[in-house]
Amino acid sequence: MAAASVVIGFSKTSFGGIAAISVAVFALAMPAKESTATVLLLLIVGDLIAIARYRTVSWRLLWKLVPSVIPGLLLGALFMNFVDDLTMRRTIGALLLVMVTIQVWQRFARPSVDVSPNTDPHWVRASLTGTAAGFTTMTANAAGPVMALYFLAARIDKARFIGTNATFFALINLSKVPLAASLGLFTVEGLALDLVMxxxxxxxxxxxxxxxxxxxxxxxxxxxxxxxAVSAASLLLR
Known part of the structure; x- marks a missing residue:
């Protein structure tokens, strides 16, 4: 799990989508639902470091997400109460795979789409992304790929990508703490592991x-x- 923790920090200051790999590792080593709370605190640490390092933020992209993220969080919390771990992982994996497929199709099969820099995503895309991000981050801390695809579609440069991504997840992850606590997901063992990692x-x-x-x-x-794509596949195949 030490290697997975290194990947969490690495993803926060470089390639955001790879953090889901660490989520998978923690879910294999611990009960899947409890692992989400343990990983959550490590993600918050990484978010704060990234915010301090990259201070360029595209607020226009974030504000378009806000109205739909909260319903996604609540839907994710409700979903966790009614499904088992396997169904939860595969649902999220399938959702991510669909989003990757759409992004690849737009980027390579239709190169004329979204080619201008700093493209402002349509409100429908922003709403769907916000809901998906809220849902996946609540259920499995796996919203990194969702947001990565959203920012890729906006064609922002890598520094702005990392800074905006870190700010978004800092706000979202902090808001998830009371929800995770209300579900009883924080454990003494998990908190001790966080300190070590x-x-x-x-x-x-x-x-x-x-x-x-x-x-x-x-x-x-x-x-x-x-x-x-790898993150989506790992959730589907586990």
Whole structure:
């Protein structure tokens, strides 16, 4: 789990979509629902580090998401009460895979779509993304790929991508703490594990900040898209 914690920190300062890989590792080592609370606190640490490192934020993209994120969070909390872990993972994996497919189709099969920089996503896309992000982050801390695809569609540069992504998840993850607590997902063992793993998150964040300096915008987009697809597949196949 130390390696997974390093990946969490790395993802927060570089390729956001890969954090879902760490979510999968923690879910394998712990009961899936309780693991979401343990990972949540590590993600918040990573968010705060990224915000301090990347301060360029596209607020116009975030404000379009706000109205639909809260219903997504509530829907996710309700969903967790009525389904088992396997159904939850596969539902999220299928949702992510559909979003990856749409993004790849728009980017490669229809290259004329969304080609201008800083494209403002349509309100329908923003609403669907917000709901999906709220739902997936509440149920499995797996909204990273969802938001990665949304920011890729907006064609913002990698520094603004990371800063906006970190700000969004800091706000969302902090709002999830009372919901997770009300569901009884925080445990003494999980909190103790978080304390041990924080240095690994810090190490990953430092590595991510170093690596991203040497990555081109095109490489950043390709790796982000591939990581989103791998995350979706891991949730479907586990």
């Amino acid at each position: 924080i240095p690994a998150v810090l190490l990953g964040a430092a590595l991510g900040a170093l690596v991203i300096k040497h990555v081109t915008q095109r490489q950043f987009e390709v790796v982000t898209m591939v990581a989103s």
